[in-house]
Every structure is written in C-alpha cells, then in structure tokens.
Amino acid sequence: MSESEHRMIEILRILSAQDKPTGSKLIADELKNKGFNLGERAVRYHMQILDEKGYTERMGYSGRQITDLGREKLEKGLIYDQVDFIHSKFEEMIYLTDFNYINQSGNVVVNTSTIYNEESINIMKEIFESGLSVSPYVNIKKVGNRNEIEVTTLCGTTIDGILLNEGIPSQPQYGGLLEIENFHPEKFTELISYKKTSLTPLDAFANSDLTSILDVVNTGTGIIPANFRLIPGIGRQKTLEILEKLNKIGIGGVIDVSHEGEDILGLPVPDGMVGIAIVGGITPFCAIKELGEEIDIKIAEEITDFKTLSPITSTITQTLKPITNNKQPTLPFLLSKSWNLIQQVNFNVEKRKGDIISNVSYVRKDDLDSALAIMEETYNNNPKYINPYYNLIEHPNDDEKIGIATICSLSIDGLLINNGIMSTPKYGGLLELTEPPLFIDLISYNGTTVDPHKIFLSKKMTSITGNIGPNKILASVKEIPYISRDYAVYLLDILNNIGFSIYKIGKPRELVYNAKVDNYNFGVICGGGLNTIGAIKEKGIDVEVKAIEKLLPFEKMDRL
Template identity: 80%
Template sequence: MSESESRIIEILRILAKQEKPIGSKLIADELKEKGFNLGERAVRYHMQILDEKGYTERKGYSGRVITDLGLEKLEKGLIYDQVDFIYSKFEEMIYLTDFLYMEQIGNVVVNTSTVYNEESINIMKEIFKSGLCVSPYVNLNEDKNTGEIEVTTICGTTIDGVLLNNGIASQPQYGGLLKIENNHPMNFTEIISYKKTSVTPLDAFSNSKLTSVLDVITKGTGLIPANFRLIPGIAKEKTLSIINQLENIGIGGVIGISKEGQDLLGLPVPDGMVGIAIVGGITPFCAIKELGEDIDIKLAEEIRNFNTLSPITEIIDSPLKTPSVEKQPKLPFLLSKSWNLIQQVNFDVEKQKGEIIANVSYVNRDKLDSALSIMEDAYNNNPKYINPFYKLIPHPDNDEKVGIATTCSLSIDGILINNGIMSNPKFSGLLELTEPPLFIDLISYNGTTLDPHKIFLSKNMTSITGNKPNKILASVKEIPYVSRDRAVHLLDILNNIGFSIYKIGKPRELVYNSKVDNYNFGVITGGGLNSIGAVKESGIDIEVKAIEKLIPFEKMERL
C-alpha cells in the first residue's frame, strides 16, 4: 500500500470515529499521533480528493463527515490493509485502556452488541450468573421505539491494557475454541491468529454450530470461545497479583496461566515466555445464539468509562477448574495440515486423469436429488464461478447420509507443483462480485486451523444462488514471477477443463484487492465449496467438510 493510500485510509478512520464534523487541524493532529507528519494544507488536499470520490462531505465551516460510501470504502476497500489492521486495532484498544483497578476508575475495552427482546437479557443474566464471563459489569440501553437493547460488556482485552499500564507487555496471539471436559479446560480445538486475518478471531467462531457454551454450564463439557496471549516470564508474579486484584473487583475470566516456556492447552509457549488463556468476552452472547435468539455481536469496538457499567448479577466464581496438565497434541495450522495432501496430487493435465484433493460434505439421502439440482442450477447460472465436478461417496458410518465430494482449490497448487511450479496458498476469502470483484474478508491459510470457507458458510456470509451471485468463496495463491509464462499456460488449460480460475495477476498488482509478496504474482481461484454453499443457502441441512481426501478426477461426474 502506498503512503498516500495509507493516509487516506487513516483519515477515513478518524472521521468514522467522530459523531460530528471535524476540521483539518484536528485531523492533522490525530494523524501526527498515528505517525503521519501531515500539515493542515496537505490534509485539506487529501480531503478534496475524498470529497470528489464521495467518501466525505463538507458540512459548512464545521468540517467534514464520512459518507456511507466512505464507510463502505473503509470496510471493504483495502482488505489487505484490514488483515494488518485487526491486530493494530487491538493494540490501539490496549494502549487506550487507562483503568486504575485499585480506584476502579478509568476506561476499559468493551464489546457492544444488540439483542431484540427481554428474553435474551434473561438468558444472558443466567450465563453471567454462572461465572462463565469476563465480568458481570454491563450497560443496558433500550430503544423504546424498536425494543432493541444495546448491551455493553467488558472485553478481555481490558486485562491486556491493565497489564500494559503496569509495565507488562501482553501480546495477543490467538482467538479460538477451547474444549472443556468435566469443567476442566483441556485444549484449544481451533484457533485463528490475530495477525493474519481481516475477521476478528472470536467473531469467526461466534456461531451456534461451533460453540456449546450452554452444555458447559449445564453438563460441564463443551466448547467455549477463548483468547490466548503471551507475557515475559519475568513478569509472571506481578501479573498474577494484578489478575487476583482484578478478580476481586469483578474483572476476571482467566482460565489458565502456564509455567515459563511450558505449553498451555495445546498451544506452544516460547522459552522465556508465559501463556495466559482468558474466556472470550462474547461467551454469554454465544449462549444466546445457541438458543436461536437473534443477536448482533460486535467485538472490542470501543473504549468506555468503567463508571458507566454496573453488575447485572452477583459476582460468582467461574465454574471452570484447573486446566489439564496433560500434554496435548500440537494444533497445526490449516496449511501445515494440507501440504501432505497437496504433495500427493498427481493429476495429469494432458490426460485429465489422476488424484485431486476433494471436499466431502454430507447430506441426508432423501435430500440428495434436491441438493444436486440446486448445485446444477448454480453452475448453469454462473459457470464462471462454480466448479462443475462432483462425486457421490458413502458416509463412513451412516447409511442415511451421502457424501458429495467437490474439487478443493488446493488441487490447483498440487497440479502446479507437480509440474515444477511453486504455488503457495496464501489466503482464503469472501469475494464480492462488484466491478471489479473485491475481497471483503481474507484469512491466511497459515493463520487458521479451520478452513476459512467453512467459517464464512457457517456464518451465512455467502450469496451464491440466483441469477446473479453477490458474495462467493475464493482463494489467493502466490506464484514466483520467474515461472509466470508456464504457469499461465497450465492455468488456462485447467480453466478450460472446468477448474475455477478467476484471475491471473501481474507482479506487484493488487488482484481483487489482495496482495502478494514482491517478485510473485497472485492467482484467484474459486472455492470448491461454492456449490455446497448454494445448497446451504437453499435451506437444506448439509454438513460442510473441507480438504478431506484424495479422489481420482476421472471418476468425478459433471453437473
């Protein structure tokens, strides 16, 4: 991203935080705090550009405000910047936390979500009462006209901010799902790195089909959202003292603290460091989702003064016991798990035979014909975006279900590598079919343990069905420029066969707003689960699986 683009994005971010118009001087002052040495005259020049593009609007002598188009640009425009911005946003929230826990005054980081009925509030109270939360301190703000209730809760990032205020460098690493057995935290089952995603990690897992918070409360076993961070080992005793004092005033949620250099809950802790796991601040909201109630969850959105919050229920100790000390298997990232499958792809481009990687999703046998019909319609309506190949396979232990295997986009990496061309899967994302198409979310293959396309499908983020799809699944691959000519030749052949190749970029080109390293070029391919996403959108219950197995391409059928 150029320096000019960085300035424009930062100006839009500054305006987006304001509730009223502001002028060039205030913008210049805030830019300076963010490391941009830009005077008022230069700010005015940039503002004229933003006005012309429709991203900002002048309000007389008061200054400017961001427009809806500007907000959309900020949200979607530079998605490769958003991948870095998520982590920097948390760093900003940590820095702005100035809560003095001894006096109980100052700012804390909060999540602000919206529920739509009183029943959701009652459910939430029970969750807080169980102790499975960061803090029972909340703020409720009801809109009398709509009945909507805005719920502000304390985010676990507050603890990182308090530690920093006390000279302790806390480094957020991952957000994920933590397995609980008989009230004992066992191990993380899925994680996403804060540094390699445009989707806030816990937001990715805030889905009723992924969490089981209610089961943890009622049965002591299930999956809850949790965060993992590192601190220097020398600061452990001071950190424990602060955590104990925070718990005494109602801010807690700490699940476990490792010994120096010792793995915690299946996650590695480097020598000289200590790992800390904290329950996700959205845990009570996930319980509401599990019951089928509507809720709009927003994470670590803002800073709020602690004195605006009050306990929604009495403070109760967490039901969780001491974490398991048994050594857990290492949790590999998705790309690490996939390389061996990629290595085994032996598809012959000329003969159109050989093994490829397949996703295998399962549907009830009585819904199979309907599912295949939907997949066929999706392909016929949009052959450019939907891969037409599939194969039916038996379910390993349930005769009432049938597997539908579809071509995984990682097959393309395997084919290129088998032909002597290095292809590195870089991002998996959600592509909006504007003109030109733009990625609106990206998650690094090497920053997640769960296939991102499964995440997007579980959160109903796609729009694949119909005559004109709007949001589809796609992936970004990175290929060395030196092999470009031969790679383009092979990719053209694969595209003609029916593999979904959307775009072949040029060196240093932003391809659909995704970015690859220097001396490489990007290739955008269609997600193998797009046809399965069409089935899911149509209301048919389908168990989505990704990157499951190798199957012979010649035995696949075509829609």
C-alpha cells in the first residue's frame, strides 16, 4: 500500500463514520488526529481521486460521502499490508536518496514536524549543539496564519541511502530506546522491528514518559531514541571511510559501528555482518515533548533537495563518548519473555479454578474508588468487549499506592496450550469498533520488547470511553493450527461465556478484523487486559500501566 493509498483509506474511514456529507476541513482535522499532516488542499486532491474511483461522491456544497463501493474498499482496508508497509516505505526512501556527499547535492530523507511555540526552536538548537542529532541541517518556516512552524530535519535513513549508492546494502532492523550512562552509550532498553509493525518504531517511542534526552544533555545519563541497521562485514572499512567524510560535512549521529559478528549495545549481530547504531533523527523533537510543548512529529515523511536545508548552528560539541562495555546481555523480544509465563497457566475451564496471567497496574489509594467506578461503567457500557475481572494487590514498596490486576489475554494462549492446542500470540493491536470492527494498528509480539498495548496507551491512541466516533480499544490476534479448530472453538466458547472477551474466531485464510495469519492456521481476536486500565487513564486518573506481570489464581479475582 502506498502512502497516498493509506491516506485515502483513512479518508474513507472518516467518511464512513459520518452519517452526512463531510467537507475537506473536517476531514483534514480528523486526519491530523490520526497522525496525517495533510492540509485542506491536499485533502481535496485525494478526494478527487476517490470520486474518480467511485469510492466517494460529491453532495453539492455540503461535501462528500462514501459510496457502497467505497465501503467495500474500506472493509478490505489492508492493515495487514500496513505491517509490511513501514519496512517497504523505508526501503523506498533509501532507494530515492541520491545525495552526493562530494559536491553536497541531491535528495535526502527528511522528517518534517510542526511546532506551535517559537521558543521551542531554542530547545531544538541546544540538542543539535550537543551532537544528539543526525545533522544540524534544517529548514524552518512559518505556515498559514496560525502560530505553526514547520521544522524539517535530516533523517538517519539518508545514511542508508548514501551507503546503498556506494554499493553497500544497509538494512534497517530496529528503532528503539538507548540507555546513556555518564555520557557513554550502554545498551538498548526497548526495540521494535521495522518489519513487524504498522507503527513507525521511533514514532512508538516518541513519548515524554519514555525518553530523557534533556537529562543526557545536562547530566550525561538518560534515554534517547536510536536506530539499528546491519551491513555486510566486507563493507565495514569502506563504510567507516564514508561516515568520516559525511561527518566532515555535517551528517553524523553515528553512535558506534561494531566489528564483524560482534554484538553491540545488547543487540545480536549475525556472523558476516556489522551492526551500526545511529541517533534517532527525531531526537530534537522528542526533547520538546519532554518539556510538555505541543508538537506533531512526522518520521521519514518525504524526500527533499539537500540545498533546501541549512545549519541551525555551527557549534557542535559531541555529548556522547565511546562505548565502554560491549558485552551486554542480548535483549529478548516480548514473545520470548512471555513463553515461560504462558506455560505456567493451569486454569481449568470446567472448575473455573487455576492460575492465569495478570497485568498489575498501580493507582493512588485515594483514587481507587473513582478508578473502580470508571472500570464498572466501562464494562456496563460495552460488556461484549470489556473483561470484567480484577483483583486488588498491595504495592511492594509504596503504601500510598495499590495495584489493580486484570486478566492478560496471554492467559488464553496458556489455557489452550495446557489443553494440547498450540496457540501463538501474533499481534497486539488497536481495534476500531466500526461495523465490522477493523484493526487500525498492529505490532507483532515477536518484533517488540515492549507490550504493544502499553505503546498505544502511552501515545493516547485509544478511545475506550469516548462518545464521539467509533471506540478504539485494545485487542490481540492469536494464531492456531486449523487441525485443532473444533476443540479450540469449544474451549473458547466456554471462556467467552465466563467473560474472557473472545471477539472473533476466524477461518483458514480469512482476514479477521483485517488481521492476517499464516496459511493452515486460523486467527482468534481477543480483548486486551488493559482496556479497563486504559479507561481509567482516559478519565484523567494517574495510573502506572504494567503488562504481563504475574500469575494469579482466577478464583481470587473479583467481578465488576
């Protein structure tokens, strides 16, 4: 799916949610809420294409409405393709990069974000001066009549494109969070694979609760966004020479280059390959977020001529020092970390007893009554999609907080496996409750170190308690061999009657709510255990969200 088609799918979703003709201004505003920085003029251009395809029709001066053909297109909205699209998008950007570093001409990959406070430019400048960026080359311009300022910065993908033009295939692997201690890079603490997500990895981590870039600048210790890629070992020396030349003209951000087959910053490097870690191009933007300033961040959004950029500063002091310890333990992905807990589930569906996996999130004791009331109201408003079970647990070291345990959907995999049925958690997703429901984002459990649902909650992407438009809730996709379907359906039906939130049991080769599983398997869609916790968060109560925390006896759970 191209970027343009993805935007048109989102426009169709917006029109489908309306029961009347809709104008381009409202569509542009809704697209902005979904993370698409598209003005009214661009929306009108996309709408003309949709009209020509028969997906929409103009209703006089009132705007457009979706047609039956458009609804059919939307029902096949292809989010499963979007999981592959992110990686393909970066491959496209790498190919289109034709920057010549000798004469400093040609196209580069850029991130263009919007800030709303001119003072934020000073914060960004401080980050550029610290060397925590790919390049100080930027383009800053005011937009429209409002206090909007577009800031275009160089994306690290440009370096991949330059290497490819020199015959060195650079393969983006992960975006993540890198721990810095006393100015020395230590290890990656979180990762998302480019190949297994519909959400750009660094966009997932662009959150003031996750990064501490300003702390790194001021104290030398904190967390920054970073990317990781692989190149063939034979190209290491040539790459080092190219990186040195790039650094002289103001393109850098390289944290370290490993030796052939040598692990780096807690990441494995296969034999015959070399790992390269680079500062995330959005690092200056994330620093603005840390101060609570409003900003819309776009990642690797477009290609532009390098000549449109100019240095924001000529004074750069490299904050980061060399790596001192390269023997860090390898960082495991979420699915690998979860199997031991999944295997310990011994819940008996007939007796309704035994251990399940729980999420334990914490609120202040003063907020507990309000939190439970919100959970109960959320369940009563939508019992089909919300799991009603919870348990209260003391905080291990804070007398003023209390834990709310909810049932993690991995409990379902554990129960099936305990009954001889292989069940593999495939995706954590954000499910929009349209008719039919559709996943609008998916992250593979085998391609992330952090629970996908925690990401969606931290980025405030849910609408579990919302009254405007379709709700967006947390859900997961499981993959089960078709041979065991009859027995699995029997067990899942019992679980659903108990209240475990089983939304859909698919058939072989069927797209279940727009999610795709492998051939000879069928998909099962289950509710996320953090939906009630997300409801608390949406209502403004401070909650420390945790996922996949511990085993608990089901019989000790209370019901809303």
